[in-house]
Amino acid sequence: MWDWEFTISILPLLLEGLKITLIATFLAFGFAVVIGFLLAIARRSSVKILSLPVKAFIEFVRSTPLLAQLFFIFYVFPKFGLVLTPLVAGVLGLGLHYSTYLSEVYRSGIDSIPRGQWEAAKALNFSKARTWISIIIPQAVPPIIPVMGNYLIGMFKDTPVLSAITLVELLQTAKIIGAQSFRYLEPITMVGVIFLILSYVSSLGVQWLELRLNQR
Amino acid sequence: MSEIVTETSNNGIQNSEPIVRYQKVSKSFGDIEVIKELDLDVAPAEKIGIIGPSGSGKTTLIRMLMTLEKPTSGTIEVDGELLWHKRVNGNLVPADEKHLRRVRSKVGMIFQQFNLFPHMTVLRNVTEAPIHVLGLSREEAEERAITMLEKVGLKDKLDHYPRQLSGGQQQRVAIARALVMNPKIMLFDEVTSALDPELVEEVLAVIKEIALEGNMTMLLVTHEMQFAREIADRIVFISDGRIIEQGPPEEIFENPKHERTRNFLRRFNKNN
Numbered sequence: 001m002w003d004w005e006f007t008i009s010i011l012p013l014l015l016e017g018l019k020i021t022l023i024a025t026f027l028a029f030g031f032a033v034v035i036g037f038l039l040a041i042a043r044r045s046s047v048k049i050l051s052l053p054v055k056a057f058i059e060f061v062r063s064t065p066l067l068a069q070l071f072f073i074f075y076v077f078p079k080f081g082l083v084l085t086p087l088v089a090g091v092l093g094l095g096l097h098y099s100t101y102l103s104e105v106y107r108s109g110i111d112s113i114p115r116g117q118w119e120a121a122k123a124l125n126f127s128k129a130r131t132w133i134s135i136i137i138p139q140a141v142p143p144i145i146p147v148m149g150n151y152l153i154g155m156f157k158d159t160p161v162l163s164a165i166t167l168v169e170l171l172q173t174a175k176i177i178g179a180q181s182f183r184y185l186e187p188i189t190m191v192g193v194i195f196l197i198l199s200y201v202s203s204l205g206v207q208w209l210e211l212r213l214n215q216r
Numbered sequence: 217m218s219e220i221v222t223e224t225s226n227n228g229i230q231n232s233e234p235i236v237r238y239q240k241v242s243k244s245f246g247d248i249e250v251i252k253e254l255d256l257d258v259a260p261a262e263k264i265g266i267i268g269p270s271g272s273g274k275t276t277l278i279r280m281l282m283t284l285e286k287p288t289s290g291t292i293e294v295d296g297e298l299l300w301h302k303r304v305n306g307n308l309v310p311a312d313e314k315h316l317r318r319v320r321s322k323v324g325m326i327f328q329q330f331n332l333f334p335h336m337t338v339l340r341n342v343t344e345a346p347i348h349v350l351g352l353s354r355e356e357a358e359e360r361a362i363t364m365l366e367k368v369g370l371k372d373k374l375d376h377y378p379r380q381l382s383g384g385q386q387q388r389v390a391i392a393r394a395l396v397m398n399p400k401i402m403l404f405d406e407v408t409s410a411l412d413p414e415l416v417e418e419v420l421a422v423i424k425e426i427a428l429e430g431n432m433t434m435l436l437v438t439h440e441m442q443f444a445r446e447i448a449d450r451i452v453f454i455s456d457g458r459i460i461e462q463g464p465p466e467e468i469f470e471n472p473k474h475e476r477t478r479n480f481l482r483r484f485n486k487n488n
Contacts (some may be wrong), residue, residue: 116327116329116331117331117333119327119331120284120331120333122284123284123323123324123325124324124344124345124349124393124394124397125320125321125345126348126349127317128313134333134344134348135333138335139334139335162374200393
């Protein structure tokens with residue numbers, strides 16, 4: 001039933017798909033890391049006209065399905081003159097979605113910094129920006145790195161959703177192969193195997209990181 | 217005035233313009249008023265020991281001078297300039313961040329919990345602000361930092377992290393870190409309260425040395441009565457957000473005029 005020769009023959013095509021999956025994952029993650037941080041800071045702001053809309057935005061994004069958000073970006077944005085390629089729309093949607101989760105992670109990291117650190121920075125007359133750069137970020141970020149690593153893995157496993165906006169990533173590649181060869185067993189199974197291997201190896205990496213960070 | 221405030225002479229230091237002036241300063245946290253229309257003038261180079269029961273508002277008093285708490289009403293002047301306000305066309309308006317930073321640069325503070333930066337070595341704890349706030353070069357900042365760390369007896373700990381030091385050593389690093397910024401006014405907030413008893417002395421010795429150098433204005437909130445007596449020019453006794461009595465240490469400690477001061481000192485002596 002399982003055809004090894006066929007499996008090997010489709011492997012190069014699947015790896016092409018994997019490449020797109022990885023590109024989408026890392027671009028979206030980079031986007032989420034930056035935007036998530038900005039959201040976290042804006043939400044903490046004492047300026048209510050900044051913090052309240054940001055809070056509402058975070059709630060909105062977290063309470064609506066990723067797929068609906070992707071459809072909106074890919075199919076509705078063009079109505080307003082913003083036409084995006086599947087990859088750009090996917091990175092934007094996935095990144096924005098996860099940035100709201102990461103903003104919460106940042107927030108927990110920032111809130112764990114004792115008040116005395118802020119006060120010492122003020123007593124030494126650090127500017128606001130310098131306080132963040134020298135005092136807060138270097139202490140807030142290391143403890144949340146494993147959590148962020150887990151979100152990276154989660155995001156990686158969410159990329160097949162992007163096939164719905166016509167991005168030819170790993171799963172979509174397998175589906176196309178299936179449609180053309182009438183054999184779905186090998187391509188779809190291989191997608192599972194590839195996701196399993198990469199996710200598992202990555203989670204080991206996160207565990208290792210967690211151990212190392214705890215030793216410090 | 218609901219309280220009788222006993223004014224006493226002040227060793228003749230008050231001849232010059234005050235370097236710190238609290239005028240009708242009040243501070244509330246929610247419904248609780250912790251400082252009540254308090255007036256206090258501090259002369260340049262004066263050493264003031266602030267004593268009083270816990271919860272009396274003495275820490276809040278110096279925290280407002282460090283801009284860590286904002287007064288609910290009243291004004292504070294530092295070196296002839298308003299701290300929390302600016303004067304625009306004769307009216308007082310809240311100060312902006314730029315103004316706050318400029319005036320704040322004249323004030324430094326040592327905290328009860330040290331508040332060292334745990335992710336930085338001792339040397340970097342002391343050089344970070346000179347480099348990024350004063351704009352010194354790394355070499356210059358390190359030179360100054362090492363001089364200060366030598367002064368507090370920790371020149372051999374430059375590469376240590378705070379967690380590798382005893383509480384007394386950490387507090388001495390914190391003192392070096394504040395000194396290196398060269399403030400005119402230094403605030404001490406119960407700086408030995410978090411220390412094991414055997415480590416208190418080494419920290420007090422360092423503070424005494426700074427006090428003896430003379431030209432720094434110092435406000436010390438403390439429970440170390442003997443120490444306050446040794447180094448302070450004036451003792452200010454605060455209770456319930458008001459200055460109840462103030463004067464030279466020998467007068468306050470040996471001949472307190474106010475009933476509440478006497479009660480406080482009696483209770484204090486009994487407990488220690």
